[in-house]
Amino acid sequence: MIVAAAVSLVGCTASRSAPRDPTPSTRTVTGTRTLTQPPSGASFTPAPAATVAPLPGGGKAPKGEKFAHCPYIRAGLNEDRSGSGANIADIEGDRVGRTTVLTGYRPVGCRFYFAYSYGNTRHEAVADILPTTFPTAAAAHNALVRTAQAGRPGSQQSAPRFAPGADGVSYQTKFFGPDGNRDWAFAFAKGTVLVVVHTQQNDSEINARNIGTAIAGKF
Template sequence: MKRLLPVLLAVLVLAGCTSNGNPGPTPPASTHTLTQTSTRTPPLVVKFRAPAPATVRPLPPGAKAHTGETDRRCPYIKTGLNQDENTGVNLADIEGDRVYRTTVLAAYKPVGCRFYFIGPPYEATADIRPYTFATATEAYNAMVVVARSGTNPIPEREFVKGATGVAYRTKFFGQDGARDWAFVFAKGKHMVIIHTQRKDTSRNAVYLGQAIAAKF
């Protein structure tokens, strides 16, 4: 009770100042203007449309290469076993599957590459699909569009110095559904999509990106 006394006294003193019937002058009314500023992220405007996720048909021994594919080695990375000596940086080691056949994809600018597994059903084990744009901004925006076409995106900032990519899940090897890991990156005016038949880890696709980024 003693602790409450100072508080009560203060209240009473304040009340005594205005309880004599003369409330004093009324303070003038004031007007305040409140300005609010909000920042909105502009919508992504890009003419590029991501290719629809799709599986790649197998290519068994003796079969003619699919339309748009030519039997030739990839200009961006060595194939590795069983087409090249298993030395240095090569796709077979990075992706984790032996390759018996490599094709070049003429529809891409610059050309793309596809690698086929050594055993039945001789499915595509990985591919590289490059695109070229008028500006670096267009290439970067296209990268975002491609990543959004899949699921489980994982940004990979500075996967190589000065470049960003995104790992994501999509279709590639038929029996895996839409669970195979891919990686897309933008570097300068190029945007490159890398598919793998790995459904267990995204890292192989990222490592392939690191291995070929200097070519773009």
């Protein structure tokens, strides 16, 4: 039995949203987690939903992050202009200026920052990829359910077998400050790994799901 089936699900079809016109805002910093031991699915508690701060000034990466290419997917314009295939800029809908690797995740996570600053707002985060490794596949599926249930009530939409060996769920949560808890995320379990993809898109779940589809083969 697939534990992810416990999530209440509603089908939905949507097209990719166009890049948004950003609005200056105030954000709070999202902390990163360092997992010294693999958690069990039964005891796993998702980190509280929180908005993500923009890239700091002074050319430094945020605490727990380092500037590097993401091992799962290309950034695309404006950071990565070469090569072909899937990339964050095309899938999420915003140009990427810098990419960081989040060192507190196992395997490492990735975060992608907007290519431009505007008004008093620096380069905002447009998407991230947060993996967590569990001792068993069942534990990863239990954590998938808990993660989706922690999202905005009623927003959960299942995607069983969206990729070979992987089950996923779309849901809304916090990411970009002005959107409250309406930004779309996509979480999937593949083997012993739970992967959570956040985007700053609040009008369509397809962007986050498409990122998940593009990277599922890396786990």
